[in-house]
Amino acid sequence: MRAQVVIIGGGPSGLLLSQLLLRRGIDTVVLERKTRDYVLGRIRAGVLETGMVSLMRKAGIADRMDREGIIHESTVLSFDDQEFSINFTEHTGTHVMIYGQTEVTRDLYDAREAAGGRIIYNVENVVINDADTDKPFVTFDVGGATQQIDCDFVAGCDGFHGVSRRTIPHGVRREYEKVYPFGWLGILSETPPVNDELIYANSARGFALCSMRNANLSRYYVQCQLEDTPDDWSDQRFWDELRSRIPEKYADTLITGPSIEKSIAPLRSFVTEPMRWGRLFLCGDAAHIVPPTGAKGLNTAASDVHYLYHGLMQYYEEADPEGIDRYSERALARVWKAERFSWWMTTLLHRFPDQTAFDLKIQRADLEFLRANREAQSVLAQNYVGLPY
Numbered sequence: 151m152r153a154q155v156v157i158i159g160g161g162p163s164g165l166l167l168s169q170l171l172l173r174r175g176i177d178t179v180v181l182e183r184k185t186r187d188y189v190l191g192r193i194r195a196g197v198l199e200t201g202m203v204s205l206m207r208k209a210g211i212a213d214r215m216d217r218e219g220i221i222h223e224s225t226v227l228s229f230d231d232q233e234f235s236i237n238f239t240e241h242t243g244t245h246v247m248i249y250g251q252t253e254v255t256r257d258l259y260d261a262r263e264a265a266g267g268r269i270i271y272n273v274e275n276v277v278i279n280d281a282d283t284d285k286p287f288v289t290f291d292v293g294g295a296t297q298q299i300d301c302d303f304v305a306g307c308d309g310f311h312g313v314s315r316r317t318i319p320h321g322v323r324r325e326y327e328k329v330y331p332f333g334w335l336g337i338l339s340e341t342p343p344v345n346d347e348l349i350y351a352n353s354a355r356g357f358a359l360c361s362m363r364n365a366n367l368s369r370y371y372v373q374c375q376l377e378d379t380p381d382d383w384s385d386q387r388f389w390d391e392l393r394s395r396i397p398e399k400y401a402d403t404l405i406t407g408p409s410i411e412k413s414i415a416p417l418r419s420f421v422t423e424p425m426r427w428g429r430l431f432l433c434g435d436a437a438h439i440v441p442p443t444g445a446k447g448l449n450t451a452a453s454d455v456h457y458l459y460h461g462l463m464q465y466y467e468e469a470d471p472e473g474i475d476r477y478s479e480r481a482l483a484r485v486w487k488a489e490r491f492s493w494w495m496t497t498l499l500h501r502f503p504d505q506t507a508f509d510l511k512i513q514r515a516d517l518e519f520l521r522a523n524r525e526a527q528s529v530l531a532q533n534y535v536g537l538p539y
């Protein structure tokens with residue numbers, strides 16, 4: 151087999167990149183370790199930045215998002231029983247879109263399949279060969295046979311545990327990491343959201359987030375211990391804990407129901423540099439992870455896709471390598487700002503096991519400043535809706 155670009159990973163980064171390239175006549179093959187249903191079963195991000203929304207439109211897959219997505223012009227932050235709202239539109243002229251990662255991925259799979267794009271599922275033992283030469287190739291096993299695809303470029307969109315990042319030699323790769331001493335327990339329930347806006351809650355019992363997917367599907371999270379498992383958390387225990395962490399007016403009106411999904415995610419900040427090695431480019435979670443507090447994971451993956459897509463277009467349509475040569479530098483400049491914002495939101499809103507009385511006072515002062523200061527709110531709003539590409 152041959153393709154201009156082999157894309158490893160059929161998550162949102164890989165699918166979006168392949169769909170954008172397909173529309174410019176650039177031929178790709180996507181290699182996915184799992185099945186389509188498995189990928190669609192992963193409940194993850196739900197807040198789309200303006201840039202991600204524009205990319206979905208550019209990729210020709212925005213019809214359902216534009217019909218069913220919910221525009222959010224503001225968000226609520228609370229501490230103890232106090233709350234304030236930050237209006238994104240007032241500060242930035244734009245907003246975010248509530249539309250689940252599962253739906254984004256479903257739309258991308260449907261579009262790829264309708265256009266006859268090549269996706270190979272259930273691949274194993276993917277190896278990226280000769281990425282530091284002009285003739286890279288990828289080998290993998292599928293259905294008991296080994297296959298090879300020759301290509302011009304490889305896009306490593308295979309998430310944090312994939313092979314792409316590890317293909318870059320140790321001597322070239324630099325990694326930066328911060329692991330947080332807690333996780334997020336998330337549940338999905340077929341109940342109306344407690345509020346029209348998201349609620350980010352800092353409480354003495356720890357962080358909570360009230361989020362949503364649609365008018366009858368809510369996504370709620372509470373900060374939990376790293377060693378907890380979903381079995382430790384009955385639905386009743388979850389709802390009681392959530393109620394204790396949000397302002398009384400929301401706790402009193404919260405509608406509860408059985409969870410239809412319950413999972414725990416550890417929180418981590420991670421960046422690898424560079425994001426390019428020869429003809430291999432890393433995209434999305436393969437190169438960086440953020441704690442989900444700022445809703446930046448999927449959105450930062452999308453900004454990588456934007457830079458790589460433009461670089462590849464410039465290469466194929468204008469025979470100009472400038473865009474691919476500067477891919478790593480451009481992507482990382484934005485990645486680090488998303489890392490900073492996600493780290494700051496996490497620090498502002500969570501309880502840390504080693505927090506002293508002094509640390510708590512500083513956190514409180516930070517929240518009070520944010521509540522009272524228009525410029526501070528504007529900084530949060532700019533970062534939340536997404537910095538420009």
Ligand SMILES: Cc1cc2nc3c(=O)[nH]c(=O)nc-3n(C[C@H](O)[C@H](O)[C@H](O)COP(=O)(O)OP(=O)(O)OC[C@H]3O[C@@H](n4cnc5c(N)ncnc54)[C@H](O)[C@@H]3O)c2cc1C
Pocket residue numbers: 158159160161162163164181182183184189193194195196197251273276307308309310311312313413414415433434435436442445446447448449451
């Ligand atoms: C539990 C959880 C909750 C999250 N919540 C949020 C949130 O609220 N907001 C937010 O913005 N972000 C959130 N994120 C982050 C967001 O989901 C990711 O940033 C996003 O999925 C990145 O997309 P990706 O395509 O780069 O990677 P992934 O979605 O990880 O996709 C990578 C794909 O590559 C495949 N793959 C892996 N290894 C191989 C291999 N060797 N060969 C072939 N295929 C391979 C995987 O099966 C997968 O389908 C969350 C993440 C998790 C884990």
